[in-house]
Amino acid sequence: GNWSRLAAQQALTQDKLLEFDTFGNVSLIHITDIHAQLKPIYFREPSINIGVGDNRGAVPHITGAEFRKLYGIADGSPSAYALTYDDFTALAQSYGRVGGLDRVATVINAIRADRPDALLLDGGDTWHGSYTCFHTQGQDMVNVMNALKPDAMTFHWEFTLGSDRVNEIVEGLPFAALGQNIFDAEWDEPAELFPPFQFFERGGVKIAVIGQAFPYMPIANPGWMFPEYSFGIRDENMQEMVDQVRAQGAELVVCLSHNGFDVDKQMAGKVTGIDVILSGHTHDALPEPVLVGDTIIVASGSNGKFVSRVDLDVRDGRMMGFRHKLIPIFSDVIAPDPEVAKVIDDQRAPHMDKLSEVIGRTGEDQLLYRRGNFNGTWDDLLCDALISEREADIALSPGVRWGPSILPGQDITREDIWNVTSMSYGAAYRTEMTGEFLHVVLEDVADNLFNPDPYYQQGGDMVRVGGLGYRIDVTKPQGSRITEMTLLKTGEAIDPARTYQVAGWASVNEGTEGPAIWDVVEAHIAKQGVISLDPNNSVQVVGA
Amino acid sequence: MGTGALLIAGVPLRVSSATEDAIAAFTGGADVGVGDISLIAPEIAENGNTVPIEVASETAAEILVLATGNPTPGVAIFKFGPLSASRAASTRIRLAGTQDVVAIAKLEDGSFVQASSTVKVTIGGCGG
Amino acid sequence: MASGVKPRVKVPKTAAVGDTITIKTLISHKMESGQRKDKEGNVIPRSIINRFTCDFNGENVVDVKMEPAISTNPYFEFEAKVPEAGEFKFTWYDDDGSVYETSKSIAISG
Ligand SMILES: [Mn+2]
Ligand SMILES: [Mn+2]
Numbered sequence: 001g002n003w004s005r006l007a008a009q010q011a012l013t014q015d016k017l018l019e020f021d022t023f024g025n026v027s028l029i030h031i032t033d034i035h036a037q038l039k040p041i042y043f044r045e046p047s048i049n050i051g052v053g054d055n056r057g058a059v060p061h062i063t064g065a066e067f068r069k070l071y072g073i074a075d076g077s078p079s080a081y082a083l084t085y086d087d088f089t090a091l092a093q094s095y096g097r098v099g100g101l102d103r104v105a106t107v108i109n110a111i112r113a114d115r116p117d118a119l120l121l122d123g124g125d126t127w128h129g130s131y132t133c134f135h136t137q138g139q140d141m142v143n144v145m146n147a148l149k150p151d152a153m154t155f156h157w158e159f160t161l162g163s164d165r166v167n168e169i170v171e172g173l174p175f176a177a178l179g180q181n182i183f184d185a186e187w188d189e190p191a192e193l194f195p196p197f198q199f200f201e202r203g204g205v206k207i208a209v210i211g212q213a214f215p216y217m218p219i220a221n222p223g224w225m226f227p228e229y230s231f232g233i234r235d236e237n238m239q240e241m242v243d244q245v246r247a248q249g250a251e252l253v254v255c256l257s258h259n260g261f262d263v264d265k266q267m268a269g270k271v272t273g274i275d276v277i278l279s280g281h282t283h284d285a286l287p288e289p290v291l292v293g294d295t296i297i298v299a300s301g302s303n304g305k306f307v308s309r310v311d312l313d314v315r316d317g318r319m320m321g322f323r324h325k326l327i328p329i330f331s332d333v334i335a336p337d338p339e340v341a342k343v344i345d346d347q348r349a350p351h352m353d354k355l356s357e358v359i360g361r362t363g364e365d366q367l368l369y370r371r372g373n374f375n376g377t378w379d380d381l382l383c384d385a386l387i388s389e390r391e392a393d394i395a396l397s398p399g400v401r402w403g404p405s406i407l408p409g410q411d412i413t414r415e416d417i418w419n420v421t422s423m424s425y426g427a428a429y430r431t432e433m434t435g436e437f438l439h440v441v442l443e444d445v446a447d448n449l450f451n452p453d454p455y456y457q458q459g460g461d462m463v464r465v466g467g468l469g470y471r472i473d474v475t476k477p478q479g480s481r482i483t484e485m486t487l488l489k490t491g492e493a494i495d496p497a498r499t500y501q502v503a504g505w506a507s508v509n510e511g512t513e514g515p516a517i518w519d520v521v522e523a524h525i526a527k528q529g530v531i532s533l534d535p536n537n538s539v540q541v542v543g544a
Numbered sequence: 545m546g547t548g549a550l551l552i553a554g555v556p557l558r559v560s561s562a563t564e565d566a567i568a569a570f571t572g573g574a575d576v577g578v579g580d581i582s583l584i585a586p587e588i589a590e591n592g593n594t595v596p597i598e599v600a601s602e603t604a605a606e607i608l609v610l611a612t613g614n615p616t617p618g619v620a621i622f623k624f625g626p627l628s629a630s631r632a633a634s635t636r637i638r639l640a641g642t643q644d645v646v647a648i649a650k651l652e653d654g655s656f657v658q659a660s661s662t663v664k665v666t667i668g669g670c671g672g
Numbered sequence: 673m674a675s676g677v678k679p680r681v682k683v684p685k686t687a688a689v690g691d692t693i694t695i696k697t698l699i700s701h702k703m704e705s706g707q708r709k710d711k712e713g714n715v716i717p718r719s720i721i722n723r724f725t726c727d728f729n730g731e732n733v734v735d736v737k738m739e740p741a742i743s744t745n746p747y748f749e750f751e752a753k754v755p756e757a758g759e760f761k762f763t764w765y766d767d768d769g770s771v772y773e774t775s776k777s778i779a780i781s782g
Contacts, residue, residue, distance in 0.1 A: 187682065187696055188596065188634070188749070218590040219668035232586060398669060444667045455587050456664060463669075508669045594743040611741050615707055618739035625732025629692035629751035633734060636743040638705070 024313030025203035032123025032280035033302035036133035040097035040331030041404035046372035053452030060284035082328035099304030102336035123280030128157035131418035140347035156214035178211020208245035260459030268292035363532035383466025385524030396504035399461030436496035469538035600632035604649035613643025686781035705740035
């Protein structure tokens with residue numbers, strides 16, 4: 001109720017959230033995977049995040065109570081709400097929304113008040129993920145981010161705007177667009193528009209920031225939208241760049257990465273000489289950096305929910321120590337920066353009628369969330385919409401890690417629907433697949449998630465399914481993880497030779513046809529009125 | 545997510561008789577050892593239709609490249625002339641699915657050595 | 673002759689005597705593998721470039737036998753010695769008998 005809400009927020013103040021004993025001579029500010037969330041939202045962290053191979057049981061593959069125990073977080077505390085999933089609805093009602101780039105601006109300004117020359121670094125997945133971002137082809141995000149004055153960024157979903165649009169924006173960007181692994185696909189040479197690194201002189205320290213864009217761009221997203229570019233991890237080239245910047249006098253080497261956490265860990269073990277990796281893509285929020293050799297890896301969450309501050313003591317060309325804080329952006333506690341708030345409102349003003357239209361409402365016990373290795377309730381709703389609106393037996397929905405949550409009893413607006421569906425290849429296709437091919441699809445995606453070698457992990461979660469049940473043993477090799485596939489509407493085993501009607505969206509294939517997923521979901525929600533989903537027990541996970 | 549691309553995904557295929565035949569045609573049935581040959585290929589292909597590979601050796605006269613999981617395994621034979629500065633070359637190849645790519649070098653002393661690399665070809669989709 | 677076949681090469685304009693240089697070549701060509709079928713289910717006949725050579729002043733640098741597994745728009749990268757000023761000659765041989773040629777001269781610096 002209101003009383004507990006007030007009590008919770010009184011215990012939490014802006015000063016307390018920003019409290020930091022300024023340390024050393026260099027400050028880094030990291031924000032990543034904003035996915036175009038300009039305004040405060042709710043965002044539930046995952047309940048299931050399985051690590052495989054050497055990463056089994058290691059952060060970030062720890063959730064809930066285990067996570068709280070590891071970091072000494074009290075149940076029901078602000079950190080429990082920000083970093084774990086239990087009691088999410090109740091805690092959300094107490095602590096309120098998170099994020100909002102006007103609040104992020106306040107935090108950045110406060111850090112800059114302490115350390116005026118702090119470096120602000122954006123890990124990418126910035127120009128994607130909302131109604132306004134889609135309709136302005138990323139311009140809303142570019143305008144708001146420019147107001148925050150970043151020093152550099154790297155990339156992933158940005159490329160799904162198409163290479164012409166990306167090139168156009170990057171050419172006018174007032175800060176560095178970095179990617180040592182962004183190559184010209186035709187001649188296999190570094191792409192001129194994306195320098196590998198940029199030097200900064202801060203606190204008397206020569207800092208090199210090396211960019212690492214998402215390595216699997218043409219695999220995880222439609223390569224035909226940016227055929228001129230090639231990516232990959234390219235850790236040999238990364239080593240060359242580190243050696244080069246060191247030879248040019250860099251005293252601190254920072255890698256602004258969109259590899260995903262486990263890939264960053266593996267890269268840190270292979271490439272020597274990186275002091276700090278600012279990690280993005282897998283949306284993990286960690287209250288402490290992870291150390292690999294002499295490299296610290298910082299993970300700063302997603303959707304504008306967190307900002308990381310890393311203070312460093314750099315002397316005699318060496319990082320001697322660090323102090324770090326993952327700052328949760330509690331929207332009701334941190335005052336919005338009026339200047340950035342105005343820029344945000346200006347971007348949204350022309351679209352407000354469309355954005356704010358209420359399409360439906362969640363039932364009294366119905367939380368909608370996505371984050372996690374398997375279906376969240378938002379995914380269940382999307383799959384239900386695909387099956388009913390596209391008259392399919394089975395639905396497939398991509399295992400993306402973005403998309404805010406909706407609390408029970410909350411209105412679902414058009415903006416909310418776009419926040420979980422917006423993309424430049426959102427056609428909701430309907431096609432025939434054999435049972436055998438469905439198995440191949442599930443095995444293929446599972447191997448991109450559960451391969452024990454992180455360099456084979458593309459950092460998406462498992463494809464979400466509707467109308468289909470299966471058992472997955474994450475410890476098995478590709479081809480034998482997925483068994484007991486069942487067509488839920490009849491309870492019968494999936495027949496490899498039979499053909500099924502499958503609806504899905506976000507196909508990476510060129511020329512995919514169908515109505516836009518947001519329209520499909522809107523039509524479904526409008527018909528339902530109040531959303532109340534049956535619990536989904538159709539995936540049995542083994543070996544976690 | 546793909547919608548229906550034809551593919552042969554999964555574990556590397558066993559060396560086919562066509563691959564054995566192609567090797568025998570190149571080596572004349574001689575033994576193939578390990579040694580002065582390297583093959584660089586990506587762990588995962590960005591696009592199975594254009595997979596970058598590089599072969600390199602100090603002393604090769606010729607290098608045969610085979611895609612063991614393709615319907616026909618032949619890819620290329622590189623012969624290095626007197627003005628080649630290194631016995632190395634890069635090209636881009638088609639792979640019909642996850643498989644081993646093999647490079648066999650005929651060295652100047654007439655012996656044969658081989659290297660191989662597994663390249664994963666995936667349907668893709670579902671990014672974070 | 674296949675239409676739209678356009679060779680492109682990257683060769684440094686100058687080198688010192690005895691230098692090693694990197695050469696990159698591309699040629700636009702669909703490299704029809706002979707394994708694809710058209711909409712009616714008929715096999716589309718093979719039509720590829722089957723050989724590529726690079727020579728310098730009449731001496732060979734590299735000679736490649738190419739199979740249908742070479743990608744569309746064949747790409748090669750390799751290293752050549754430069755013993756003197758002269759001309760690199762690049763030749764691609766098509767299944768249909770066409771021969772595509774281009775050349776680049778290199779000067780000796782300092
Ligand atoms: Mn992201
Ligand atoms: Mn990403």
